[in-house]
Amino acid sequence: MSLAHRYDFVLIFDVKDGNPNGDPDAGNLPRLDAESGHGLVTDVSLKRKVRNFVGLVKDQAERAPVDGEKRFEIYVREKAILNHQNQRAYSALNLASAPEEQAQVATENEVTDAKKKKPAKEKRKGSADEVALARQWMCQNFFDVRTFGAVMSIGVNCGQVRGPVQLTFARSVEPIVALEHSITRMAVATEGEAEKQQGDNRTMGRKHTVPYGVYVAHGFVSSFLAKQTGFGADDLELLWQALGQMFEHDRSAARGQMATRGLYVFQHDSELGNAPAHALFERLQVAPKTPGEVARGFDAYGVAFDGQGLAVGAEVQAAPGVKLRRVC
Amino acid sequence: MSPRFCLEVAGPFACFTRPEMKVERVSYDVMTPSAARAVFESILWKPAIRWRVQRIEVLKPIRFINLRRNEVSAVVSTRNVQQAMAAGSGTLGLTIEDERQQRAGYFLRDVAYRIHADLSLAPGCAEPLMKYTEMFTRRASKGQCVNQPYLGCREFAADFRLVTADAPPATPIPDTRELGWMLHDLDFTRPADPQPRFFNAMMERGVVQVPPFEEARG
Numbered sequence: 001m002s003l004a005h006r007y008d009f010v011l012i013f014d015v016k017d018g019n020p021n022g023d024p025d026a027g028n029l030p031r032l033d034a035e036s037g038h039g040l041v042t043d044v045s046l047k048r049k050v051r052n053f054v055g056l057v058k059d060q061a062e063r064a065p066v067d068g069e070k071r072f073e074i075y076v077r078e079k080a081i082l083n084h085q086n087q088r089a090y091s092a093l094n095l096a097s098a099p100e101e102q103a104q105v106a107t108e109n110e111v112t113d114a115k116k117k118k119p120a121k122e123k124r125k126g127s128a129d130e131v132a133l134a135r136q137w138m139c140q141n142f143f144d145v146r147t148f149g150a151v152m153s154i155g156v157n158c159g160q161v162r163g164p165v166q167l168t169f170a171r172s173v174e175p176i177v178a179l180e181h182s183i184t185r186m187a188v189a190t191e192g193e194a195e196k197q198q199g200d201n202r203t204m205g206r207k208h209t210v211p212y213g214v215y216v217a218h219g220f221v222s223s224f225l226a227k228q229t230g231f232g233a234d235d236l237e238l239l240w241q242a243l244g245q246m247f248e249h250d251r252s253a254a255r256g257q258m259a260t261r262g263l264y265v266f267q268h269d270s271e272l273g274n275a276p277a278h279a280l281f282e283r284l285q286v287a288p289k290t291p292g293e294v295a296r297g298f299d300a301y302g303v304a305f306d307g308q309g310l311a312v313g314a315e316v317q318a319a320p321g322v323k324l325r326r327v328c
Numbered sequence: 329m330s331p332r333f334c335l336e337v338a339g340p341f342a343c344f345t346r347p348e349m350k351v352e353r354v355s356y357d358v359m360t361p362s363a364a365r366a367v368f369e370s371i372l373w374k375p376a377i378r379w380r381v382q383r384i385e386v387l388k389p390i391r392f393i394n395l396r397r398n399e400v401s402a403v404v405s406t407r408n409v410q411q412a413m414a415a416g417s418g419t420l421g422l423t424i425e426d427e428r429q430q431r432a433g434y435f436l437r438d439v440a441y442r443i444h445a446d447l448s449l450a451p452g453c454a455e456p457l458m459k460y461t462e463m464f465t466r467r468a469s470k471g472q473c474v475n476q477p478y479l480g481c482r483e484f485a486a487d488f489r490l491v492t493a494d495a496p497p498a499t500p501i502p503d504t505r506e507l508g509w510m511l512h513d514l515d516f517t518r519p520a521d522p523q524p525r526f527f528n529a530m531m532e533r534g535v536v537q538v539p540p541f542e543e544a545r546g
Contacts, residue, residue, distance in 0.1 A: 035437075222476065
């Protein structure tokens with residue numbers, strides 16, 4: 001079943017004493033907008049959690065889908081090779097990769113330079129039909145390919161897929177404070193380290209946390225792109241479920257306590273939409289109840305649409321032709 | 329004369345990647361004509377019509393932010409693929425963590441533009457232009473779009489608003505500067521191998537005039 005509506009959504013989540021998304025450029029400090037002090041969580045960080053969640057709840061056995069079956073494998077996952085997955089698309093469809101291409105692989109193998117040039121050449125090989133078939137197969141088998149899309153034109157050509165779901169960076173509602181904690185450990189990893197410390201065997205480490213922060217991310221689902229990838233209503237439900245529960249399965253020493261605090265979905269009657277997304281987003285206000293007070297829990301925040309709070313599952317008419325539903 | 333439309337687009341971030349620095353993405357100072365065209369096309373596009381970006385007005389000061397993300401490098405050993413091909417399926421030898429690449433991005437922040445573009449019919453199209461101008465006006469004024477427009481990369485979604493002829497004029501930033509050679513658009517006459525074309529961009533009091541694509545240099 002394909003989608004017949006446009007959706008815009010707002011994801012609200014919080015973090016307590018954890019690091020929601022480390023910045024590799026800043027020694028893994030929580031990402032920070034240096035000018036305003038607001039915290040950031042990248043789109044790819046959120047997508048990774050959606051993928052991990054779907055990878056957990058859905059069968060990940062590596063097999064080809066039978067005719068008409070939609071599978072929920074995850075393409076960009078841990079311990080996977082992208083090209084190898086592409087190859088499976090070809091094997092499953094019994095599309096012989098052009099024989100001359102194979103020969104080329106063999107001859108160019110030793111030349112490291114050729115590695116760089118070859119994908120570009122290969123990209124243009126393979127007939128349009130084969131590419132379309134492979135792309136379709138990939139969408140049918142992989143949840144994240146039909147949701148977020150994928151560039152699969154590397155090596156063996158599967159073409160490009162633009163996914164219907166578009167996510168933005170999440171930004172904290174208020175400026176965050178990034179704390180740095182020094183921690184100690186009572187053991188060392190190597191003999192050398194022990195010798196250096198003359199058997200003291202104590203080293204120090206560092207941990208960064210945000211004491212408390214509420215973040216908001218925006219997202220969009222295009223039904224037109226959904227049709228191209230076969231993203232259907234059941235996939236959308238799974239996406240909502242994933243966004244609601246993804247933090248529950250992403251516990252780690254670094255994350256602290258993270259939780260989805262709200263998922264507000266605007267459903268437009270028409271596929272093109274019935275109202276500008278920004279106009280809808282602006283009316284959903286996430287704000288501290290007492291400005292200026294130090295917040296250490298979600299209680300300190302209020303979420304209101306046009307000044308009115310929504311219970312989970314509640315639905316209101318947001319604009320002519322636009323329904324707002326609080327999914328979780 | 330072909331009808332001209334103006335959209336105001338804004339967003340917290342943007343990245344109009346310079347092609348010469350695309351590994352670690354560095355954005356142009358100003359939205360490129362090709363990115364502006366894509367915004368119009370995300371609202372309305374048919375094979376029968378062409379969008380030509382005429383002018384870009386910069387409404388907010390040009391500011392940057394630096395962000396580094398984990399990305400996938402995925403240059404896969406051809407030998408492994410060969411083995412997988414021979415076997416029909418294969419065991420996996422590498423992890424995605426090993427295929428990791430940390431890439432910094434130098435993105436624009438808090439941007440707002442007014443983009444002006446002409447709508448014209450593709451050569452050989454017999455349909456009335458009015459049909460498409462009406463369609464576009466209807467969609468853009470209601471906030472409708474085929475997919476949410478974005479500012480260079482999909483994670484930088486754009487708010488958009490149709491600016492009608494009777495709307496008050498924008499106040500571009502007072503900066504005047506040479507922006508240097510900037511990507512105009514890609515030439516898709518050979519779809520398998522699109523070629524970029526550049527123009528010498530000049531921002532005068534916040535306004536970049538975009539020359540016709542034919543005048544841009546390959």
